[in-house]
Amino acid sequence: MRPDGRAKVGILISGRGSNMQSLVAASRAADAGYDVALVASDKPEAAGLAWAAEQGIATFALSPKGIGKPAYEAAIDQALRSAGVEVIALAGYMRLLSGDFVARWRGRIVNIHPSLLPLYKGLDTHARAIAAGDAKAGCSVHIVTEELDDGEVLGQAEVPILPGDDATALAARVLVEEHRLYPQVLTEFVRR
Numbered sequence: 091m092r093p094d095g096r097a098k099v100g101i102l103i104s105g106r107g108s109n110m111q112s113l114v115a116a117s118r119a120a121d122a123g124y125d126v127a128l129v130a131s132d133k134p135e136a137a138g139l140a141w142a143a144e145q146g147i148a149t150f151a152l153s154p155k156g157i158g159k160p161a162y163e164a165a166i167d168q169a170l171r172s173a174g175v176e177v178i179a180l181a182g183y184m185r186l187l188s189g190d191f192v193a194r195w196r197g198r199i200v201n202i203h204p205s206l207l208p209l210y211k212g213l214d215t216h217a218r219a220i221a222a223g224d225a226k227a228g229c230s231v232h233i234v235t236e237e238l239d240d241g242e243v244l245g246q247a248e249v250p251i252l253p254g255d256d257a258t259a260l261a262a263r264v265l266v267e268e269h270r271l272y273p274q275v276l277t278e279f280v281r282r
């Protein structure tokens with residue numbers, strides 16, 4: 091924790107990075123409680139990396155292809171520690187973190203997932219909610235454990251599933267809530 095009581099957060103992304111952008115924007119508030127010290131990705135071509143660099147935020151990119159998960163995770167871990175990161179926020183990060191990595195950062199990794207956990211862990215959450223005939227969907231911010239999408243839920247936001255919705259329309263409606271919920275929950279989390 092910095093002398094001014096603000097936590098240093100590292101954000102892991104795999105693509106567009108719109109949640110990362112909402113976390114960065116919110117960090118600029120005096121009462122955010124955190125600063126973004128690093129944006130890292132398993133995809134060097136991830137669009138969010140370029141945006142973060144333009145904001146003057148340190149970035150790190152490495153593909154696990156050809157180097158194996160242990161070496162890959164050791165490099166990500168080193169980049170996070172070198173940046174002084176205290177809390178990791180997964181934001182559209184599509185790789186499963188190993189038990190070793192999670193253990194090294196126990197209780198200090200959070201993730202946003204596009205469903206009302208414990209419903210629809212994993213992928214294709216919106217299509218599954220529509221196929222099930224659900225009346226509502228949403229997103230969840232949870233603590234990351236070894237198990238996929240299984241940790242303590244810190245916050246959720248609901249949206250209606252409307253007649254004629256397809257997964258794309260529903261994802262867009264949920265994403266608006268993700269961008270509102272994640273910064274709010276991260277600020278509460280770093281103050282825990």
Ligand SMILES: Nc1nc2c(c(=O)[nH]1)N[C@@H](CN(C=O)c1ccc(C(=O)N[C@@H](CCC(=O)O)C(=O)O)cc1)CN2
Nearest residue numbers: 183184185186187203212213234235236237238239240
């Ligand atoms: N140990 C954990 N790692 C991650 C978690 C978690 O809860 N525990 N959350 C995910 C994010 N996520 C859902 O929010 C998610 C990411 C990826 C997948 C997935 O199925 N990925 C592909 C590729 C996996 C890989 O190559 O590593 C797959 O398994 O085929 C599902 C959900 C981030 N990591």
Ligand SMILES: NCC(=O)N[C@@H]1O[C@H](COP(=O)([O-])[O-])[C@@H](O)[C@H]1O
Nearest residue numbers: 105106107108109181182202203204
């Ligand atoms: N299972 C993890 C997962 O599906 N995460 C989801 O990926 C999207 C990333 O968008 P973004 O790159 O614009 O933040 C977000 O909708 C996030 O909830």
